[in-house]
Amino acid sequence: MSKSVQQQPLAPEGRSRRTAGVTFAARLAFDDVRHSFHGKETIRGISLVAEPSEVLCLLGPSGSGKTTLLRIAAGIEVQSSGRILLNDREIAGPSNFLPPERRGIGLMFQDFALFPHLTILDNVRFGLTALPKQAAIEEAMAALARVGLDHAAEKYPHALSGGEQQRVALARALAPRPAVFLMDEPFSGLDSRLKDSVRSETLAILRETRATAIVVTHDAEEAMLMADRIALLRDGRLVQSGPSEELYRRPASLFAAGFFSDINIFASVVRGGVVETPLGRTTATGFAEGTPVKAAVRLSDVKASGEGGRIPARILSRRFLGVVEVLRLAVPGVEEPVRARIRADQLPQGLRDISLDVNERDIMVFEKDA
Structure with missing residues (x-):
């Protein structure tokens, strides 16, 4: 495995970082995986593949099974049926079960799980037990350099900011150079401004290492920013998977459409091959x-x-959100207010009666009971 010592763009705190070492990416497959907890089925027959060097996001609301699926891949949870395959080799299933430490899979927990009594260096070299001490120290320092934190090697976790702790956890998970890298909502504990920079840096490191990455998130925008492909889950089932543009532009269900953006919903009936709504x-x-x-x-x-x-409409309220405004509108034929998101200051203040237009292609139709 080659290492590069080229200087890269500045890390979030303004320090240069070392290029991430390349790993040998693997293909990870879930084959009809099921899981139950206290008699309740939490994963319901999911088949899904993360291709080599791909960033796959598991997206869905709380309780959809995202974290459970991740823990099954890592070997922390055991599926009730189905198989996990790494490069077409069964690592968990009816005929084989490899313990977590033998899978070549790295896991980064949501709360970072740093040991408070160990220095940053010792935290990062914790998973390098197969190496001699000096080699482990060198690898750990290289991993810290990749995230721009080699200067903090002798500090303890409490002395670092949340963003720095996140990068230490990333360095620790990547230090053994796993073929597959799992991340469970890694940015949920960061404030919004820090989240953007840390997420961007993390994605750059994942691209450099070329490891296959599976990232759990409940944030659709975050999934679209990071993923080569998104798998949308609901109630333990795979709802839809594909590139972000496909899921956004061609959602397979009303749930999928509503998960990627706020929507107005209208009940209707197909008449003459046409659906009529109050907006067209x-x-x-x-x-x-x-x-x-x-x-x-x-x-x-x-x-x-x-x-x-x-379409005539009357403004009931308008909320200023900086770049945009959200309008609540009374529209003929609709009991509930219709909502619209428009450019801020597009309409004069004090204006009440306006008109609306919706392009026919922007009206999405789904089965009522799907």
Whole structure:
């Protein structure tokens, strides 16, 4: 395994960092994996593949099974059925079960799990027990240099900021150069401004190491920022997987559409191959006549103007959010307010009666009971 000592762009605290050492990426596959806890099925037949050097995000709400799936891959949890395959070799299943330390899989916990009584250096070399002491120290220092924290080697975790602790945990997980790297909501404990910089730096390191990475998150925007591919989970099932653009533009269900953006939802029925909504009509390809459906329109797809639109509306409230404003609108034929997200100051203050437009292609149609 080659190492580079080229200087890279500044790390978040302004220090240069060393290029991350390259690992041999692996293909990790979940084959019809199921898991139960106290008689309740938490993972329901998930089949999913993380390709070599790919960043795969497991996305979904709390209780969807994301962390359980990650722990099964790491060997901390045991599935009730199905298999885990690493480069087509079974590492957990009916015929084989490798303990966590023999899988070549690195895991970074949500709370970082640093040992408070150990120095930063000793925390990072904790997983390098197979190496002689001096070699382990050298590898640990190299890992710290990759995240720009070699200067903090003799400090203890309590002396570091949250962002620095996150980078130490990253260095510790990457030091053994795992073929697959698992991260459980690694940025959830950071404030929003720090999160952006640490996440960007982490992604750069993952790209440099070329390790296969599986990242758990409940934040759709974070998943789109990081992932080559997203797997959306709900109630232990795989709802949809693919590149972020595919999930956003062609959601397979109302749940998927609503997870990636705020939406207005309208009940309707297919008549003559068309669905009518208070914001316009659209064709309903693939739906039988008389099928009850739910139509969805993203807030950002509702175009508001002072006049000239097709649909009259009255502003009930407007919330200023900096770059954008969110409007609550009364629209004929709708009991609940319709919401729209528009550019800030697009409409004059004090204006009440406006008009709306929605492009037909921006009205998404789903089965009512899906």
